[in-house]
Amino acid sequence: QVQLVESGVGLVQPGVSLRLSCAASGFTFSTYYMCWVRQGPGKGLEWVSSIYADGSNTYYTNSVKGRFTISRDNAKNTLYLQMNSLKSEDTAVYYCVQGYNYDYWGQGTQVTVSS
Numbered sequence: 744q745v746q747l748v749e750s751g752v753g754l755v756q757p758g759v760s761l762r763l764s765c766a767a768s769g770f771t772f773s774t775y776y777m778c779w780v781r782q783g784p785g786k787g788l789e790w791v792s793s794i795y796a797d798g799s800n801t802y803y804t805n806s807v808k809g810r811f812t813i814s815r816d817n818a819k820n821t822l823y824l825q826m827n828s829l830k831s832e833d834t835a836v837y838y839c840v841q842g843y844n845y846d847y848w849g850q851g852t853q854v855t856v857s858s
Contacts, residue, residue, distance in 0.1 A: 744769045745767075745768075745770050745841065745846075745847040746766075746767070746768045747765055747767055747839045747840070747841060747847060747848065747849035747850075748765065748766045748839075748849055748850070749763060749765045749837065749838070749839050749850065749851060749852040750763070750766070750852060751763035751852055753854055753855070754857065755829055755854075755855070755856055756856070757829060757830055757831060757856055757857075757858055758828055758829065760825070760826060760827045760828075760829065761826050761829060761854060762823060762825045762826070763779070763854070764822070764823055765777075765822040765823070765849055766820065766821055767821065767822065767841070768820060770841070770847075772815075772817060772820040773796060773797075773817035773820075776793060776794070776795060776796055776842055776843050777793065777794055777822045777839070777840065777841060778790060778791070778792065778793040778794075778839075778840040778841075779791040779792045779793075779813060779822075779824045779837055779839060779840070780837075780840050780845070780848075781833075781836065781837045781838065781854075782835055782836050782851075783834060786835075789804065789835075790804060791803070791804055791807055791811065791824070791837070792804070792807065792811060792813040792824065794813045794815055794822070796817075797817075798814065801813050801814075806832070807826075810826065810827050810828045810829075811824060811825065811826050811827070812824070812825040812827075813825075822839055824837065826854070829854075829856045830856060831856050831857060832856075833854065833856050834854060834855050834856050834857070835853075835854060836851040836852065836853050836854075837851060837852050837853075837854055838851045
């Protein structure tokens with residue numbers, strides 16, 4: 744069965760960096776478009792970033808452009824989100840999501856940015 748397991752939970756101060764990882768299994772990871780989606784406290788779901796199956800194209804929501812970088816290692820079946828210059832508004836549960844139709848979701852990992 745499809746499994747997506749995020750890691751990288753953290754309580755960090757504003758301005759620092761954090762990298763999230765998502766270990767994928769149960770499907771051919773290298774053939775799937777993947778995304779990161781987040782949900783801040785009291786907010787709805789927000790798409791953050793996406794990457795093509797071969798990593799050739801990446802996309803970001805405006806609020807994270809220039810600060811976040813999505814990447815993948817298809818040999819390791821792992822998706823990453825490098826988050827730099829973190830802000831308090833980045834506080835959210837971050838989900839790793841498979842596919843254009845958001846077919847499968849990880850359990851989410853909490854990122855808290857606070858001084």
